[in-house]
Amino acid sequence: MNPNENIRQAVLDGDASGAAALARVRLDAGLSPLEALDPFIAAIREAGDRFELGDFFLPQLLMASQAMRAALEVIFPPGQAGPTLSRGTVVAGTVQGDIHEIGKSLVCALLQAHGFTVVDLGGDVSADRFIEQIRAVNPDLLALSALLTTTMIQQKMLLDRLAQEGLRDRVKVLVGGAPVTTQWARDIGADGYAPDAARAVDLALKLVEK
């Protein structure tokens, strides 16, 4: 049997308190934070893969992400200095004037499930707020969702703003949402476009590797 089967089960079952307790056991056993985290990452990746296969449902995936987060908070208590997990940090939001949030939240959940640290600013997020958060969090990625033809333009305006503020080179920009296309992403100078949450994760992984 997989020695970490109980961890795998806790994450896949979405058992947050179980996952936290198992994380504590690993730290108490003297493992380094990154070693302690390993089996959790494997488990959450399995959850993500099973979701993509249509075998795991959204509620299960979100529960698994919550269990993952509970374990993470034990291993890397928030607000403390020291090593952080991460595939990378993402600041995400739906652009100004647009309150469609479900797709963006799904992208965020999947990014989290794959080990990204996500700061989700919600819907109808102003350019000022994105800029402020980029300065504060210094993310690797900026994920911008837009569901309306009237609000897509905000993605471009934000990219222009980033350039003006001298921030464009500090962050990779990923765009998505129903009206958004590869061509649009290219036209506005984004680093990538993904048609759905699973492909957003693939792209995010590629972008942080570069």
Added chain:
Amino acid sequence: MPSRHPKFEIIPRALVEDIIGEAFDVLARVGLFVENREAYDLLTAHGGRPAGPVDPDKGTGKLTLPIAMVEELLELAPNQIRLKDLRGETEVTLAPGRTHFDPGSAALFLHDPAAGVIRRPATADLRRYVRLVDRLPHYHLQSTALVSGDVPGPCSDSYRLYLALRYGRKPVVTGTFRKESFAVMREMLETVRGGAGALAQFPPAIFDACPSPPLMWSDLTSQSVMDAARAGLPSEFVSMPLTGSTAPITLAGALVQHAAETLAGVVLAQAAQPGAPVIWGGSPSAMDLRFGTTPMGAIETMMIDASYAAVGRFLDLPTHAYMGLSDAKQVDYQAGLESGLGIILAALAGINVVSGAGMLDFENCQSLEKLVLDHEACAMAYRMLRGVERRDEVMALDLLAELPAGGHLLTHPHTLKWYREEILVPGKALDRRARGADNLADLPTAAQRAQQEVERLLAAPEEPWLDEAVIRELDRIMEAELRAAGAAGLPKG
């Protein structure tokens, strides 16, 4: 002899009453968020009570709406709406016993079989679409079905209305994507109707406005409801509980939420303008929890639609639903299955405005071929609604008594008298011929036949409906709007 229109009752009356009762309680005890300052103040002035902190910047927040307040304002809503086409000639009445079909609205993409792709549409596509709707008689309304990709984003809502007015004749189901657009859209409608008074008397358009589930009226859509109420234009509330995501997973729970959000819309419209025309509509979805998508073709989606329509009818309001559309990406069996079911169920449920024809891919894509095929389903629905009519006192006995062995009725006076009225003759897109070939390649599919129909229907010359002066004025208004948004002028096409 009068016939009985077939009907079906999806939920019993007692459940309808319980849903309404609980929705009133939701508004009175839980409340809802109102993100528009003017709407917040207006509702407060009518008895709404602050139920949480007020956003210091926006001056908005959560309100509870007492039962008596909701009842009082609900009472003011008219129980029927009389629309007229753009020339003010044909009337479309939203009242019990009337069902009107129109295409699904605001698709981002066009299914283009000639080019073999799904792509963003442009002016010429919208023009073809509007003209096709005009030529299909079972669509009593048109909608601003596609969003043109060749104009600046901020104009994409008003520009689609402009094209519907410029090239169509039927009343239009439309809506704003941003607050500022209402003014220019109203101006174009007034131009067509010849003034504000005439606009309110026989509106040529309906404005869709979506509450944001769960239990919120956004800044944009609250504004649209108030603006439309004051202009005398009907607001069609499009509440979209997504089961298990932004609404309870149970169909009954989603129905309570739908009723609460929609009652709040009725209340807001009546507070803005007593007697404002409103439509009890929606576009719920039984969310697919595997893929996180919002299926419109799910049977549970249609069950919620038919049920909330029963709630709306109980409240004596005109009703609407998003039915007759499909989540398929091609004009295929799934598209036909989901759309046909929706159209027939909507007709049986007695829904007044049924939006969705032509649509694929969860409300994201429109297809001219599917519009033609869905039109056949609408024809069948109307035929079904006429019911089985008893034409003769003695229905068959005499005829059968006359018939010799092996005889037929093909030329019998009774056949000649009734065959055109009894049996619907479908259009060319449906195949009822004997099979003429064995090779599959020689047997065109429904989508291929529909494609030919589209071209045949569009080959007829364009008929100008509006006076030259009105057209010039529409062009002027739209051009100014486009230029203000940075475009060089009206797109060609």
